[in-house]
Amino acid sequence: DQQVKQNSPSLSVQEGRISILNCDYTNSMFDYFLWYKKYPAEGPTFLISISSIKDKNEDGRFTVFLNKSAKHLSLHIVPSQPGDSAVYFCAASASSGAGSYQLTFGKGTKLSVIP
Amino acid sequence: DAGITQSPRYKITETGRQVTLMCHQTWSHSYMFWYRQDLGHGLRLIYYSAAADITDKGEVPDGYVVSRSKTENFPLTLESATRSQTSVYFCASSESSSHQPQHFGDGTRLSIL
Numbered sequence: 001d002q003q004v005k006q007n008s009p010s011l012s013v014q015e016g017r018i019s020i021l022n023c024d025y026t027n028s029m030f031d032y033f034l035w036y037k038k039y040p041a042e043g044p045t046f047l048i049s050i051s052s053i054k055d056k057n058e059d060g061r062f063t064v065f066l067n068k069s070a071k072h073l074s075l076h077i078v079p080s081q082p083g084d085s086a087v088y089f090c091a092a093s094a095s096s097g098a099g100s101y102q103l104t105f106g107k108g109t110k111l112s113v114i115p
Numbered sequence: 116d117a118g119i120t121q122s123p124r125y126k127i128t129e130t131g132r133q134v135t136l137m138c139h140q141t142w143s144h145s146y147m148f149w150y151r152q153d154l155g156h157g158l159r160l161i162y163y164s165a166a167a168d169i170t171d172k173g174e175v176p177d178g179y180v181v182s183r184s185k186t187e188n189f190p191l192t193l194e195s196a197t198r199s200q201t202s203v204y205f206c207a208s209s210e211s212s213s214h215q216p217q218h219f220g221d222g223t224r225l226s227i228l
Contacts, residue, residue: 032214043205043219044158051214089157095213101146101165102173103217107157 023090138206
């Protein structure tokens with residue numbers, strides 16, 4: 001039973017355009033959501049996060065949107081750059097109950113930004 | 116430099132052998148985690164630790180053993196390696212308060228022949 005789903009295994013975007021990566025979750029206890037970026041042969045790097053009390057968080061070119069009623073979040077990258085080409089993982093955690101502090105990851109979306 | 120380091124980066128071993136993957140962090144983070152990454156599965160939690168001498172199972176703990184005698188170290192041991200444990204293993208750490216990101220090492224690529 002996959003609690004965090006990234007339904008697009010890959011995405012190609014032209015340099016300078018917007019990249020939109022999507023993530024859906026099923027566990028209503030999740031209240032903290034993160035995006036990680038991963039290059040080959042490196043560990044995942046934390047990119048941006050959002051708490052369930054917000055519906056948007058922005059950091060430079062990266063914005064995460066959270067729609068709690070739809071249990072959906074998305075990462076927008078504007079403008080996309082070739083260096084953004086990587087695998088992006090969505091992750092979620094619940095701050096209360098058993099397993100708090102644990103992250104549940106999606107399977108990842110490979111973003112390719114074409115020059 | 117402060118950070119989280121994993122060793123070795125690459126390891127090849129045979130089925131039935133014992134192998135230990137090391138993880139060391141310099142942030143004094145309370146929480147530490149071990150994940151494995153496999154094609155089609157993303158990252159799956161093996162074990163985690165909330166503090167020295169406190170460990171707990173994650174999603175896929177079978178075949179693995181962990182210990183945490185010091186806050187900064189969190190080794191992962193495969194007591195009798197199997198081919199299904201061929202994977203890339205990542206260690207991570209985070210602060211103890213909620214809503215904190217985990218920070219990852221660069222991984223150990225383990226191949227079991």
